[in-house]
Amino acid sequence: MLLLDDLLVRPFTFLLRTLHDMALEECYDVEGIRDDLKENQLLYEIGERSDAEYTRRKTELEDALDIAMEARDRLSGKVEVMR
Template identity: 60%
Template sequence: MLILDDLLIRPFVSLLDILHTMALDRTYDTSAIRDELKENQLLYEIGERPEAEYRRRKQELERKLSMAEEIQEQMRDRIQVKR
């Protein structure tokens, strides 16, 4: 039974883990969020974004970046524990 588990179930679980990690990495891409922050700043500076919208979007992106950094850190810790 253990050999069968190793041959059939373990690869499937490993694949799901890899897909989950890839999805989290893409969803919480800190460099993309930083780019959005820069774009928001630029649009405000050239006058294409009102100050109220700029501030609202900036707060939203900063919260998103903070969460993304936290999740990225958890993913790094999780990978280190597995090794």
């Protein structure tokens, strides 16, 4: 029975864990959000984005960045989950 677990179950759980980690990394891409913040700032500075649109997008991206950083910290074990 243990041999079957080693041959069938472990590779499957490893694959699921790897896919899960990759999906979380993509969903909580801190550097990507920071790049979007820089792009938003640049578009505002060159006049391609209105003040209202810049402010709305900045707030939206800052909220997403906070969530991504918190999720990354929790997933890396830096923050203890409150129960």
